[in-house]
Amino acid sequence: MDHHLLEKYNTLESTIHKLDPRTKILFSLLYVLTVVFTVPGDIVKLGALLLVIVSVIIMAKIPLIYVFKRSLVIFPFVFIIAMFLPFFSVADGSGFIELKVLGLNLSRKGLYIFWNSLFKAWFAIMAMILLSSTTSFPLMLKGLALLKVPFILIMILSFMYRYIFVLIDKAQKLNRAVKLRHFSLNNFKQIKIIANMIGLLFIMTYEKGERIYQSMVSRGFEGNIKLMDRLKIKAVDIVFSVVVLTVLLFINLWSFL
Amino acid sequence: MEFPLNDAIEIEKLTYSYPDGRVALDNVSFNVSRGETVGIIGSNGAGKTTLLLHLPGILQGSGNLKIAGYEMNSKNLKNIRKAVGLVFQEPDDQLFMPTVFDDIAFAPLQFGREPEEIHKIVHEVLRKVGLSGFEERLAHHLSFGEKKRVAIAVALAMNPEILVFDEPTSNLDPHARKELIVLIKGLNNTKVIAGHDMEMIKETCTKVIVVNKGKVAAEGTPAEIFSNKVLLETNMLI
Numbered sequence: 170m171d172h173h174l175l176e177k178y179n180t181l182e183s184t185i186h187k188l189d190p191r192t193k194i195l196f197s198l199l200y201v202l203t204v205v206f207t208v209p210g211d212i213v214k215l216g217a218l219l220l221v222i223v224s225v226i227i228m229a230k231i232p233l234i235y236v237f238k239r240s241l242v243i244f245p246f247v248f249i250i251a252m253f254l255p256f257f258s259v260a261d262g263s264g265f266i267e268l269k270v271l272g273l274n275l276s277r278k279g280l281y282i283f284w285n286s287l288f289k290a291w292f293a294i295m296a297m298i299l300l301s302s303t304t305s306f307p308l309m310l311k312g313l314a315l316l317k318v319p320f321i322l323i324m325i326l327s328f329m330y331r332y333i334f335v336l337i338d339k340a341q342k343l344n345r346a347v348k349l350r351h352f353s354l355n356n357f358k359q360i361k362i363i364a365n366m367i368g369l370l371f372i373m374t375y376e377k378g379e380r381i382y383q384s385m386v387s388r389g390f391e392g393n394i395k396l397m398d399r400l401k402i403k404a405v406d407i408v409f410s411v412v413v414l415t416v417l418l419f420i421n422l423w424s425f426l
Numbered sequence: 427m428e429f430p431l432n433d434a435i436e437i438e439k440l441t442y443s444y445p446d447g448r449v450a451l452d453n454v455s456f457n458v459s460r461g462e463t464v465g466i467i468g469s470n471g472a473g474k475t476t477l478l479l480h481l482p483g484i485l486q487g488s489g490n491l492k493i494a495g496y497e498m499n500s501k502n503l504k505n506i507r508k509a510v511g512l513v514f515q516e517p518d519d520q521l522f523m524p525t526v527f528d529d530i531a532f533a534p535l536q537f538g539r540e541p542e543e544i545h546k547i548v549h550e551v552l553r554k555v556g557l558s559g560f561e562e563r564l565a566h567h568l569s570f571g572e573k574k575r576v577a578i579a580v581a582l583a584m585n586p587e588i589l590v591f592d593e594p595t596s597n598l599d600p601h602a603r604k605e606l607i608v609l610i611k612g613l614n615n616t617k618v619i620a621g622h623d624m625e626m627i628k629e630t631c632t633k634v635i636v637v638n639k640g641k642v643a644a645e646g647t648p649a650e651i652f653s654n655k656v657l658l659e660t661n662m663l664i
Contacts, residue, residue: 176564307524307564327524334566335518380519387482387512388580389504389536397531397541 178231178302184405185229185303190312192406196413197300201293203417209285215292217420221413222295229303236298243294244287251286255279306330308400315398324394332377339373432495434460434588434616435481442476442487442640450476451487452640458616458633460587465631465648466620469662473640474620475515478590481618482510494587508537511581511615515592517573526552526568526576527561533583551579555609571602578609589613593621622663628652636661 179186185193200222207214226236255275304312307330314323343366382390435458442451450473458464468474479485481493483503491498494509514520523529530548539547552558555575560568568576574594581589594610595603603626610617610630619630627634627648634651636644638661644651651657658664 305564307528310524328522331522331524331565332518377519380514380516381522383479383484384512384514384520384522385532386484387507387510388533389507389584391536394532395535395538396528397535397544 176305178229178235179305181230181303183228183230183303184409185225185299187403187405188303188409189400189402189406190304190308191315191400192402192410193300193304194309194312194316196410197296199414199417200296203421204289204292204296207289209282214420214423215288217423218292221416221420222292222299225413226295226299229299231299231302236295236302239298240291240294243290247287247290251283254283254286311396311398311400314396315400320394323396328381332374335377336370336374340370343370432492433457434462434494435618436490436492437480438490440477440480440487440489440491442480442485450640451480454489454637454640454642456635456642456645458588458618460616461614462633463617463619463631465627465634466618466637467622467624467627467634467651467663468620468637468643469622472637472661474637475592476640477637478512478592478618478620481588481590482507482512504537508584509587511584511586511589513574513577513581513589513591513594515596517570517577520577520580521565521573524564525561526557526563526565526579529565529576530580530583533580537584547583551582554582554613555579556605571598571606574598574602574606575609582613587616589615589617591617591619591621593623594619595621595623595626624652624663636663638662 200218204215204218207218223233226233256279301309307327310323310327310330313326314320347362347366435456437457438455440451440454441449443449454473454477456464466474466477476485480487480491483491483493483498483506486498493506496502496506496509498506521529523532527548530551531544534544534547548561549558552560555578557572557575557579560572560576565573565576578589578594591610595606598606603623607626607629610619617630619627621627631648634646634648635642636651636657643661644654644657655664
């Protein structure tokens with residue numbers, strides 16, 4: 170089992186990896202916002218933004234091809250959400266139909282927005298892949314906690330990260346036990362057995378949760394977890410912030426110059 | 427560290443039933459002196475784990491318990507939990523934070539220790555269990571033996587008077603088992619060790635308590651208990 174998919178490039182040494190998680194989270198957000206607020210069709214600005222993300226990926230020593238492959242995952246989602254855009258002219262709300270292709274009525278403006286959303290989503294997912302491949306999950310949680318993300322969310326994510334691997338192992342063991350008895354999970358007639366397995370897994374996690382709670386209680390948990398922050402903003406964070414902020418500002422204000 | 431002069435653990439007529447009414451512990455009484463290592467042996471389902479969970483007050487049956495000189499009641503619960511370090515059988519149940527550092531720091535943080543002190547504690551307990559430098563390791567990347575050691579480090583973090591182990595050697599390979607026994611023997615806290623690894627109990631304990639169906643069936647020195655074949659057989663231990 171590949172437990173380390175999430176963490177494949179987390180241990181590389183680069184300027185980007187050394188940045189404080191807060192810096193990375195904030196700049197990823199800023200980048201996504203800049204992308205989202207780009208006027209459709211502003212090719213120059215989109216190109217500049219692509220250049221920014223690609224140069225940061227190269228700085229982080231993460232293979233471009235890896236980021237590209239992983240970013241493909243976003244396309245089905247965008248397709249489903251944006252698939253009807255070409256059939257309406259959303260921008261002016263008039264539903265004015267301008268094109269006829271293979272007997273379908275398409276709107277030029279809708280198509281235009283569709284392509285734009287596709288590119289914007291792609292840029293945004295690349296920023297997220299970059300963030301998650303340069304920041305280990307525990308550090309990301311610490312950063313989010315310091316950025317005042319509600320504590321309960323942080324704890325849910327933390328437990329999920331800790332136990333998802335345990336759960337995957339359990340599921341694999343169950344699967345192996347099933348295979349040993351020549352049972353095919355592809356057979357629809359046996360859906361009842363699959364349902365039982367899922368139920369079993371659920372009960373296992375429930376019981377594990379109970380024991381984890383006992384462990385927490387025996388270590389002084391009283392309903393409120395206290396955490397420790399061990400992060401410090403370093404010089405490299407300030408340099409990175411100034412540079413990227415300048416670049417993003419320049420890109421944003423380009424058209425006014 | 428100063429301990430009160432009485433016994434580390436005093437249990438008198440402890441009775442506990444599961445929510446479904448099944449009796450798990452029936453009139454259990456015994457004492458553990460300070461510095462003593464006590465083994466609790468019994469077959470599967472004899473009530474060992476249930477008994478251990480009473481020591482830090484996670485389960486609360488009827489009867490009188492005095493742990494580290496504190497009467498078991500809600501007022502003393504915090505002090506009792508500071509005084510008892512519990513090592514679970516399954517380290518995945520005990521290590522619930524993403525990194526080793528956060529796991530060990532959990533208890534000291536909840537009990538309000540200062541950050542500088544916590545760094546020292548983490549460093550010190552990791553050295554004690556022979557895992558220096560493991561602070562930033564991720565829990566799911568550790569081997570089973572390492573997880574067991576981290577679990578002991580976690581229990582040591584509050585410098586507890588009493589250490590409680592639930593089947594410490596289960597699932598370990600012979601080498602890791604031997605090393606763990608050496609580690610346990612090297613800790614000079616009062617220890618309560620439950621298990622059915624008889625060799626390990628023989629090697630580490632100064633007193634052995636046999637439990638069967640929630641009752642104390644016998645109590646004595648390891649030599650007395652392990653030479654009594656009839657006793658072991660009636661309690662399903664051989």
